[in-house]
Amino acid sequence: MRAYVYQARSLIGSDSSGLSDPFASVIIGDQTESTLVIDETLSPTWDELLLFNDVLIYGTMENIKLDPPTIVIEIFDQDKVGKSEFIGRTIAKPHVKAFEEPYERPHFPPSLEWYEITRGDDRAGELLATFELLEIPLKQDRSILPELPSPRTPCGKTPFETEKETVLPVPAGIRPTLSKYRIEVLFWGLRDLKRIHLLTVDKPRVDIECAGNILYSSVIQNAKRNPNFTNPVKFVDVELPDQDLYRPPLTIRVIDCRSFGRITLVGTHTINSIHKYIYTPICKKDKEAEERKKSLIQLQNVDLVNNCIISEDTVTVENEKENWPLLMREGRSAVSYGSGVKVISKRASKRELNKKRKESTESAFDDDEGSKDWWTKYFASIEAMIEEEKEAKKERQGVLTPSEHKMMNHMLAEMKYIHMNWKLYLNLTISKNGCIRLNSIEEKTGDDSEDESRIVGVFKGAIKVYKWPLPKGIEDHTVMGFDPNFGFFQGVPNNEPIHVLVRVYIVKATDLHPMDLNGKADPYIVLHLGSKRISDKEHYVSKQLNPVFGKCFEIEATFPQDSNLIIQVLDWDLLGSDDMIGETRIDLENRFYSRHRATCGLAKRYEEIGKTFQASNKDVLRCGSTFPHGHAAARAPVDISPRKPKSFEMRVIIWNTDDVVLEDDAFFSGGSRPDDCQTTDIHYRSLTGEGNFNWRFIYPFDYLEAEEKIVISRKESVFSWDESECKIPARLELQVWDMTISQRTTLG
Incomplete structure (x- = not known):
């Protein structure tokens, strides 16, 4: 049997420093083989081929393929004194190859797989390995098996009580392809560090490990006075797999450097996937290839029969008059390409609509110079955005499928006008420039639960991973406009207090x-x-x-x-x-x-x-x-105080009525709000539906002109401590009633 043990990730730290000195022990039957020991890491890369000779298995080949023997892999931490400490174990099944089967793709050589390492019920990490069981018939030797790779120089020490003469690497057909990458880190600062062993964290340091390489930050001399790092930008060159599945994680550790050379682990945080921090530069060749691809797509949309261009944002109308709407929109243009077929651009019409909407909004501002306060602009922007959403919804209903329509509605729900976007990051954003904020430093444990008691602090920084050296002819630049060959975090502002x-x-x-x-x-x-x-x-x-x-x-x-x-x-x-x-x-x-x-x-x-x-x-x-403080930009604050209503008095004159469908005697009533109802006198014995009143209603009220609402301040009940304020629409209701001895009836 051949065991290809490549690497492990996210192991549990067994030492006081939060790290381990791990090695793997592979067991099949009564045979055991171990890898080398990799010092002080939680993501070791062993890159070893372990051979198990003369593995005797009983049964037919069909039964062995259906139920291969179980392989147990145990991970240990080697200590300088005492026995090795158990980290976790996992089990695996080998790929079985019969003698008559060819050793070729897609089944052989096998691909590397991730196996979950557990310790009891807790998760203890992952192992990247694969195993194959090769049949050797009777009276045959090992020369019929695939050739072994050449031995390599050991990069670690052997476990205690074991001896290894040679170290075989994982063959090139199985191991992932490696490339040189540069990990650039912006160490900004640490926040909200809790006490460790009843002592405050005074001199913290951050260590970032990836693929066995450790990047050390500078030591903060006094975390209480200034929790930021003095030398924020550092980098390290590592070899990483090109396949994202095989890339090791990033482990972030915070160490407290105490007196007499003692160090204490404050906490750790593991980034399992570094895919979102990978930067891929755009070269001139790639940009030219994209432009050629776009031109080819445009050529595919040319209709040679009708001699016109059909693109995604155009609608072809064969009979223009038959498809015209009843009310023509101004600004709708049609462009001819040498034939009778018209191509109507949607972008042009949408641009015209937006322009008109903007002009109407500006004209609304110009109409009333006295209402140009902050709230006027706020409500005007809300109305403009609502109109844009309505127009976009109408366009989507005729173009998108039901599933796309549902998705776009969900996206628009997240872009409504209620809240301003304050998702602002430190100098650089995640999506475009690779800046992140790591929100937790977790205590040393194998549990992934997000318990608040386990969070011991916050690390603020940014991470950028890219191939090194950068290709020639790169057209990208940093957010500050510098050449990325000298680092992506150039021009970072001073982080002094x-x-x-x-x-x-x-x-x-x-x-x-x-x-x-x-x-x-x-x-x-x-x-x-x-x-x-x-x-x-x-x-x-x-x-x-x-x-x-x-x-x-x-x-x-x-x-x-x-x-x-x-x-x-x-x-x-x-x-x-x-x-x-x-x-x-x-x-x-x-x-x-x-x-x-x-x-x-x-x-x-x-x-x-x-x-x-x-x-x-x-x-x-x-x-x-x-x-x-003291800067010239600290001008007067913006006045966003709520608008105060103005006092108005509305006077309504009721002169007479005419052509009223009579019941008995008519009288008028009117009101501007539900609790303010006034009535005229009664016009008795009207025979023609005409009533002469010569009556005047007087309604005092507080009114907000910009919002067009009446403001009412009143106590809700006699037991209320103070008045509450409510706003109602400004609406006047006038009613004609018929007055009888027993009741009154509404006439209109």
Whole structure:
């Protein structure tokens, strides 16, 4: 039998440093063979072929193929003193080859497979290996078997009580193809480190391991004073498989360097797949190939019979007049390509619609110069986006299939106008430039559960993996415009402590959780930043689940010590302590160093999915800005205070009525809101349906012109402590009634 043991990943750390010195022991029947020991790693690469000679198996070849013998693979950690410590085990079945079968694809040589390593019920890692069982007939020797690879130089030490004369590598037909890669890491800082063994973490260091290579960060000399690294950018060159299935994981460890040379493991985090951090550059040849491919696609869409071009964004109309709509749209153009067939462009019509919509929005602003406040622009942008969604929905209904239509509706639901997108990252974004934030440093265990008690800190950084050297003629550049041959993290800003002025704009909250017995809440805002706390309890909003705050708060802070902003929404109670409805946390340091800049204004795009309350899972629309202290950019804050209604008085004159279908006696009633109803006097004994009143109704009310709503402030009951505010549409209702002795009837 031949055992091809290539590597393992995500093993359990057995030493105090959080690492292991693993080796694999393969057992079949009464024979045992072991690999070399790889020092201080959780993802060892053994790359060994273990031979088992004279394996005797009873049974026919058919039965052996149906039920091959079981192979047990055990992983141990070799210690300098004492016995080796057990890490985990897995079982496997070999690929059985009869003597008369050819040794060729697709069955032989076998491909490497991942086997899960377990210790009891816990997961202890994965093993990449494969096994084959080759038949040797009687009176034959091993020369009939496939040729073995040439021995290689050992890259590790042998386990205790074992001797290895030669080390055979995994053959080229089985082992994955390797290429040289560069792993570039931006070590930014560490946050929220918990105590380890009752002592604070004062001098932490981060180690990143991949394929047996370790990249060490600089040591933070005083984590309490400045938790950022002094030398943030480092790299290491490694050999990695080109196939993503065989690539080893990234293991991130945080070590506390204590006095007298002692080191203590703080926590670990494993990135099982590095696929999303792989960068593939675009060369001139690839770009030219893509352009040629596009031109070929365009040539395939040429209709030589009708002498016209048929593309994805055009609609061919054979009889133009028959297909015209009843009302012609302005700006709809038809282009002829030398024949009677017309090609109508959808992009042109859509562009015209967007242009008209934009002009109408701008004209709406110009009509009323006095209403150009922040809220006017906010509501105008909402209306424009709703119209765009309606137009897009109409286009999709006629083009997309039901499954695509459902998918697009789900995507649009995530792009509604409720919440601004504050997903801003440190200098670089994940999707385009490879920046990430690692949200947890897990304690040393084989359990993958996301228990909050196991999280001991946060590592902030970025990872970039790319082939090295980069190909010639590359056209890509870094986000700062530098040549990527000198590193992708060039131009990273200084991460020294900086004093800033933070402005937090709380616009409104939506769908809050009811906290009172009446199904409402009395919410107000509380801010926490570092040791500072700001409470707006005096300005709580009475009996509202969708309150509009319109507040701006200013706080002075120092990054990175005071970078975690906590926004809480509490429910005001007359008696007892106030209840917390929910809270959200924002990393202001990420926002300050974002290449989108830390400014505040009306965004062009709004998103429904964003930061959410942890307690009640409700959303808050908010915005914020950060400025260096004393910088010229710290101009006056934007005024987002809620609009105050203006007092109006509406006067309605009822002169007479005519052609009223009579019942008895008629009189008029009118009202502008449900609780404000006024009536005229009664016109008795009308015979022709004509009634002369000469009556005047007077309705005083508070009115918001921009929203076209009446604001009513009143107590809901006699037991209410304060007044609650509600908004209703501005609508006037006039009714004619017939008055009788017993009852009155509506005439119209």
